[in-house]
Amino acid sequence: MDGRWQAGEGERIAVLDKYRLEPFATVRAASVEQAERALDSAHAAFRQGAPTPYERGAVLERAARLVEERADDFVRTMQREAGFTAADGRGEVARAVETLRLSAEEARRLVGEVVPIAGAPKQAGRMAFTLRVPLGVVLAITPFNSPLNTVAHKVAPAFAAGNAVILKPSTNTPVTAYRLAAALVDAGMPAGFLSLVNARGAALQGLMDDTRVRFFAFTGSTEVGRGIQRVAGLRRTQMELGSIAHTIVCDDADLDRALPKIVAAGYRKAGQVCTSVQLLLVQDTVMDVVAERLAALVAALPHGDPFAPDTVVGPVISEREAARIDAWVEEAVRQGATRLAGGPRRGAVVPPTLLAGVDTSMRVGCCEIFGPVVCLVPFTTLDEAIERVNATPFGLAAGIFTNRLLDALKAAERIEAGGVHINETSSARVDLMPYGGSKDSGFGREGPRYAIHEMTEERVVSISTL
Structure with a gap:
């Protein structure tokens, strides 16, 4: 020294x-x-x-x-x-x-x-x-x-x-x-x-x-x-x-572009990013196709040893946090959620998990998970999706995938967050931009x-x- x-x-x-x-x-x-x-x-x-x-x-x-x-x-x-x-x-x-x-x-x-x-x-x-x-x-x-x-x-x-x-x-x-x-x-x-x-x-x-x-x-x-x-x-x-980051997928979204971005934003760094996609709000008319395609992408993500060359999702920060995340997922499944991808943890490794049927009575639906878990939530109208985003006490960042200009501008104006990213996920940060939140974020x-x-x-x- x-x-x-x-x-x-x-x-x-x-x-x-x-x-x-x-x-x-x-x-x-x-x-x-x-x-x-x-x-x-x-x-x-x-x-x-x-x-x-x-x-x-x-x-x-x-x-x-x-x-x-x-x-x-x-x-x-x-x-x-x-x-x-x-x-x-x-x-x-x-x-x-x-x-x-x-x-x-x-x-x-x-x-x-x-x-x-x-x-x-x-x-x-x-x-x-x-x-x-x-x-x-x-x-x-x-x-x-x-x-x-x-x-x-x-x-x-x-x-x-x-x-x-x-x-x-x-x-x-x-x-x-x-x-x-x-x-x-x-x-x-x-x-x-x-x-x-x-x-x-x-x-x-x-x-x-x-x-x-x-x-x-x-x-x-x-x-x-x-x-x-x-x-x-x-x-x-x-x-x-803290944050509960939302990303909205409208029925006109280009899914070929949106879904890989969502997977990257939901599971990089094992989901331990303040802007990781936690709640994916999907318009109900495209929910089935989004769920099917996303489940296949998530299930295929290699996970485990971060030194293995093909690993995409490594461990979370501690075995204690892994046990907490796993407990929240199992609790949600007992309460009626459906696990579309994922499985039991191994040590500090939580397999990339995709849940459907999540509501605000479940901790995965109302508390920050900070782990490799994405929850699918359907919506009918954009107003309904925006209200869902704004109902949380947090407001760090949100994303929306749509090709309708007026819908994109409505989201940018009405979502209560420090950043709203159009045709990008909540995690679309560039280091030269202003980055920060509102409300409890x-x-x-x-x-x-x-x-x-x-x-x-x-x-x-x-x-x-x-």
Whole structure:
């Protein structure tokens, strides 16, 4: 271990291989004192001043190249600690590289605007403009289901804006975050502007309570997000929280295009994506053909060992979560749902599952599954489908497949979600777009340009020339 890294002083945390369910790494939690030292360092670095926008962009560009060069190591790490297949891991690396590069670009063009102050009465001889200035220390708390790209979406825009960052990754997947932090340090991240702490308990609480943290960037459950928001008070936050993602298939949809996209969106990363298709709303006149074709596609998905070259669906994050998902599916079947594809779990592997006959009395129909389970729900009119989407407390993203322009525009206008994707699924995200939710799915936006805007504040400057 070189001088840039210190061993944690707290408890040992075993990081499991999610398929074999055996430890492949051990990390140490940070002590309360270590967390405080990290905050001291971040605050001092920010007070001394960030590198120039050009220099910040250069660091992020070099980090992007290093992540690309180290892609194989990142993929192997995620196969073990996240249970990703090689394809999921490669996708995560490619997107993280793009996120770093986008953040580098945005670092160099962070601007305010001219304020037309001379257009106000009695303001002759004055001019005004705004600056966007960094907030200070950002505390980034990241999840297991995107252990590389979501970390990049927190850290890179925060640094691009000129903030110092303390990263607290999921203890399920800390090694991937460590590898990204190492790439950033190797790329020239200045001392104090990035700290990675495996903080939990009192150490994490101490970080959150300290008012030197000026911004919270969080992705995780709605319940935890509410707790962070209570602590944050008047400090600013970005909350990407829970979801029950819907995709609508209308009777005029091009099924040859729609169904493969739905399968990919429902089962990639074993369905552990906030925008994974959970409820597939299908117009009743095409339900039979959709159910038959989708059942065949889902049943054919290879699943199991993420190191096997043909595996499409690997394990979920833990055997405990697999048991929960399996219990919810069995409960739904007992309550009248029909299993069109799927079967019993093996360890942490839940076979790709397709259910029909699901209603809101079943947990699979009203709670976030976060697993490889898609539920078919019929509807008659588009108004009925939109009402079903809006009836949940969540609003992260939705998709609709239709070739009727007016129906597409109606859905875009009326669905209460942060994103509505036409002829795409709920999971159709591109890293440069604004990404975030409404209602219990949170607020604030990822996407480097939009996140940088949130991680800075506007300062007006006026000059009198008379």
